[in-house]
Amino acid sequence: QKEVEQNSGPLSVPEGAIASLNCTYSDRGSQSFFWYRQYSGKSPELIMFIYSNGDKEDGRFTAQLNKASQYVSLLIRDSQPSDSATYLCAPNNQGGKLIFGQGTELSVKP
Amino acid sequence: GAGVSQSPRYKVAKRGQDVALRCDPISGHVSLFWYQQALGQGPEFLTYFQNEAQLDKSGLPSDRFFAERPEGSVSTLKIQRTQQEDSAVYLCASSLGGRGGPQHFGDGTRLSIL
Numbered sequence: 001q002k003e004v005e006q007n008s009g010p011l012s013v014p015e016g017a018i019a020s021l022n023c024t025y026s027d028r029g030s031q032s033f034f035w036y037r038q039y040s041g042k043s044p045e046l047i048m049f050i051y052s053n054g055d056k057e058d059g060r061f062t063a064q065l066n067k068a069s070q071y072v073s074l075l076i077r078d079s080q081p082s083d084s085a086t087y088l089c090a091p092n093n094q095g096g097k098l099i100f101g102q103g104t105e106l107s108v109k110p
Numbered sequence: 111g112a113g114v115s116q117s118p119r120y121k122v123a124k125r126g127q128d129v130a131l132r133c134d135p136i137s138g139h140v141s142l143f144w145y146q147q148a149l150g151q152g153p154e155f156l157t158y159f160q161n162e163a164q165l166d167k168s169g170l171p172s173d174r175f176f177a178e179r180p181e182g183s184v185s186t187l188k189i190q191r192t193q194q195e196d197s198a199v200y201l202c203a204s205s206l207g208g209r210g211g212p213q214h215f216g217d218g219t220r221l222s223i224l
Contacts (some may be wrong), residue, residue, distance in 0.1 A: 012117030032210050043215040088152050100152030
């Protein structure tokens with residue numbers, strides 16, 4: 001089992017729709033969880049982080065965390081073509097390093 | 111500077127050569143991380159510094175890889191006797207505090223070994 005698994009892409013949604021990105025992790029000791037956006041040829045850009053169970057909202061983005069189920073998700077409301085990118089889920093393990101999933105490629109069609 | 115700065119942006123080397131990649135973290139950031147990203151994959155952890163102390167080097171793939179941060183600021187990742195499988199993007203990230211905080215990435219160095 002991989003340490004971090006993300007739903008396989010590419011995920012294609014129409015402009016204005018909700019995009020749902022999912023991630024499961026194996027290390028129960030993980031305390032903080034990060035979502036990064038990576039455009040092709042660019043470096044990862046931090047867009048959300050969450051530490052506690054429940055939902056955290058920031059603009060069009062909502063992160064959801066369920067530690068009991070070892071599950072974290074990212075919802076993007078009112079998706080825009082500029083949201084088209086690869087989204088990386090990264091729990092932070094107890095040692096401090098980020099363990100990245102393979103990423104989910106999102107394509108928002110105008 | 112405002113963000114994490116890495117140099118060079120691109121590096122081409124012949125197999126067997128040594129290379130050195132530089133990372134200048136965000137001013138005041140205590141923690142510094144190196145990651146390696148292969149095409150189509152998520153970044154993979156290489157090593158972690160807190161100030162000048164290298165606290166975790168478990169991700170370094172072989173003893174050809176060496177990293178240092180002598181004054182607790184700028185860090186250098188050195189790869190000796192490069193091999194083709196070393197071709198990847200090398201990413202540096204820094205965070206303000208110790209373990210667990212948000213990490214901010216530089217633009218990376220794309221290394222190609224011929």
